[in-house]
Amino acid sequence: MRALLVDRSAPGGLRLGTAPDPEPAPHQALVRVVATSLNHGEVRHGIEDAADGAVLGWDAAGVVEQAAADGTGPAVGTPVVTLGADGAWAELRAVDTALMGTAPAGADLGAISTVPVAGASALRALHRIGPILGRRLLITGATGGVGRYAVQLGRLGGAHVIASTGDPAAHGEGLRALGADEVVPGPQAVTEPVDGVLDMVGGEQLVTAFGKLTERGTLVPVGQSTGGGERFPLGAFWDEPGRHDRTIATFFLLTATGLGPDLTWLAHRVAAGDLDPQISWRGGWDQAAEAVDALLGRRLHGKAVLDLTAA
Structure with missing residues (x-):
C-alpha cells in the first residue's frame, strides 16, 4: 500500500x-x-x-x-x-x-x-467540566484546531464563551463568528471568575487561568504549546472564600470509554454544517x-x- x-x-x-x-x-x-x-x-x-x-x-x-x-x-x-x-x-x-x-x-x-483529535478532545474536555448551559467558559489557545472546535461546542452547549488568543486583532472576528462572546489576549485579561477552563497552552497561561476559576470550577489541560512546565505560586491551591473545591481534571483520549459515539456525533454535526x-x-x-x-x-x-x- x-x-x-x-x-x-x-x-x-x-x-x-x-x-x-x-x-x-x-x-x-x-x-x-x-x-x-x-x-x-x-x-x-x-x-x-x-x-x-x-x-x-x-x-x-x-x-x-x-x-x-x-x-x-x-x-x-x-x-x-x-x-x-x-x-x-x-x-x-x-x-x-x-x-x-x-x-x-x-x-x-x-x-x-x-474530528478525532481536535473535535473529540474538545468534547471530552467539556464532558469533564460538566453541564455548561449558562456558565462562563474560558478557552485558551482558541485559534488552534482543538480550540476552534471547543468554541463552537461551548456555544452549542449554551455557555458564555471567552476565547483567549495572542492576537485578538487578527483572530477576534473569526472567533466571534464561531460563537465566542468575548475575545481576550490571555487569561490575565479575564475580569470575572469562570466556571470552566479548557487550556491548550500550558505553562504560565494554565497557572493564570486556574486562578480565574470560581468555586467548584474545573480546568482541563488539553494541550501544551509552550514546551515548558507549570509553576504554581505558594497558596494557589488553598481554599479561599468563593474559590472552594476547584479541580484540575485530566483525560487520555485513546483510552477514553464510549469514544465511538462521540466520534459519530461529531462527524454528523460536521456533515450537517453545525460544526465548522x-x-x-x-x-x-x-x-x-x-x-x-x-x-x-x-x-x-x-x-x-x-x-x-x-x-
Whole structure:
C-alpha cells in the first residue's frame, strides 16, 4: 500500500512510499483511508521520535474495507472516522472498533478527518467540566484546531464563551463568528471568575487561568504549546472564600470509554454544517512537506487536511 513514511532526510521528514498492508486483529476493522488531518503534536514530536520507515498519523477518515472479525463495528462500505496511535498516513488502516465512528453517506471525508483529535478532545474536555448551559467558559489557545472546535461546542452547549488568543486583532472576528462572546489576549485579561477552563497552552497561561476559576470550577489541560512546565505560586491551591473545591481534571483520549459515539456525533454535526472544521490548508499527500512546514512554523490557525485521492 502507499503510505507517508518517516524519512528525516526528506522535506518535512516524510516521503511517499510503500509499506506492508496492516493485518487487523479480531477487534479491528480494515479501513481504506480517503483523508487524514495533521496535528501539531504528531508532526512536531512524532516524526522526530519515530524510526525511519514508520507510518504515523492519529486522524483518518475513509470507508470500511473489511469488517472486524469479532462482529463489532460497522459493516463493509460504511464511511467512518477513525482514531489511533499511528497508521493514519496510509491507504489502509487497521482500527480498533472502539476508536471508530460512522459518518453520513456522501459526507466530505476530508472535513470529517479533522474530528478525532481536535473535535473529540474538545468534547471530552467539556464532558469533564460538566453541564455548561449558562456558565462562563474560558478557552485558551482558541485559534488552534482543538480550540476552534471547543468554541463552537461551548456555544452549542449554551455557555458564555471567552476565547483567549495572542492576537485578538487578527483572530477576534473569526472567533466571534464561531460563537465566542468575548475575545481576550490571555487569561490575565479575564475580569470575572469562570466556571470552566479548557487550556491548550500550558505553562504560565494554565497557572493564570486556574486562578480565574470560581468555586467548584474545573480546568482541563488539553494541550501544551509552550514546551515548558507549570509553576504554581505558594497558596494557589488553598481554599479561599468563593474559590472552594476547584479541580484540575485530566483525560487520555485513546483510552477514553464510549469514544465511538462521540466520534459519530461529531462527524454528523460536521456533515450537517453545525460544526465548522476550520480547514486552513488542504492538499494531496504529495504536498505533506508543505503542510508540515506550515504547522511547525505556526502559520496555520485551524486544521491541515491531506487527501489521499489528490496525491
